[in-house]
Amino acid sequence: EVEEVIEQADYLYGSGETEKLHQLLVQHKNSDDAELLWRLARASRDLAQLSSTSAAEKRQLAYEALEYAKKALEKNESNFAAHKWYAICLSDVGDFEGIKTKIGNAVVIKEHFQRAVELNPKDATTIHxxxxxxxxxxxxxxxxxxxxxxxxxxxPTSTFQEALRYFHMAEEADPNFYSKNLLFLGKTYLKLNNKKMALLWLGKAKDYPAHTEEDKQV
Structure with missing residues (x-):
């Protein structure tokens, strides 16, 4: 039963069927399966990101997504995706609660991202x-x-050099996986006054084939 739902969910995710995916997974919100729960967290967040979703719905979905991700972590602490989506959803909720909460959560967010990378060193998105x-x-x-x-x-502090190291690590883990990683490589090189490298990466970002709404914005 669970495997079938996950298979169906991954097919819908791959097809970009955000609403259908959320409708499918929300029926299983009381599940004890971490794999289902983190997918529901991601689907809730993806639904919140759609331009057709109202501001009130965006807020509600952000808080629901965090609950699902938290539950996924409780069910399986060694699931890398549960750590990843918990961190992402915690960051989203910070956008609604203001800068103090966002900064206050920052250390926890980074810890969960780092734990996700320890559990799955090949996940380029988390490294990004x-x-x-x-x-x-x-x-x-x-x-x-x-x-x-x-x-x-x-x-907590950081530097543009440290950011650059992670963007390059993400690129090594999965070359050309994400338009935004290319964009941020360019932006970070600009911050470090390396115009030549900045232009190289910004050019790659510009030429990236747009698959999602976000790619088009990049």
Whole structure:
């Protein structure tokens, strides 16, 4: 039963059938299966990302997604995808709760991403997301740094060099897997004043075939 649902879910995910996928998986929200639950978290988040979803629904779906991911982790602590989606959903909820919560959750988010990579070193998306985490902290404005200093004895910090290392690691794990990784390689090289490399990667991002709404935005 569970295997069949997962097979069906993965087919719908591969076909970009976001609404149908969510309808299928939400019927199993009381499941004890971590594989089903993290997929439901991802599907809820994907539904929230659609431009046709209202602001109120986006918020509700973000909180539901976090609950499902949390439950997936409780059911199987060694499931890499449960760690990955818990971190992503926790970050999303931070967008609704404001900058203090977002910075406060940052350390937990990074820990779950790192745990996901330990469990699955080939998952390029998670490595990319650690890069994004580093990039955000490297370019954090002074007023946010002040908030971070009040929340942590030792506030989390990062550098563009560290971000670059993760974006390259993601590219090595799965070359050309994601338009946004190419874009951020370019953006990070710009921050490091390496125009030649920046142009190389930004060119690759521009020429990337658009499959999703996000690719088109890139």
């Amino acid at each position: 997301l650690i890069g994004i985490w580093c990039y955000s902290f490297a370019e954090m404005p002074w007023y946010q740094r002040k908030i971070a200093a009040t929340l942590f004895a030792t506030p």
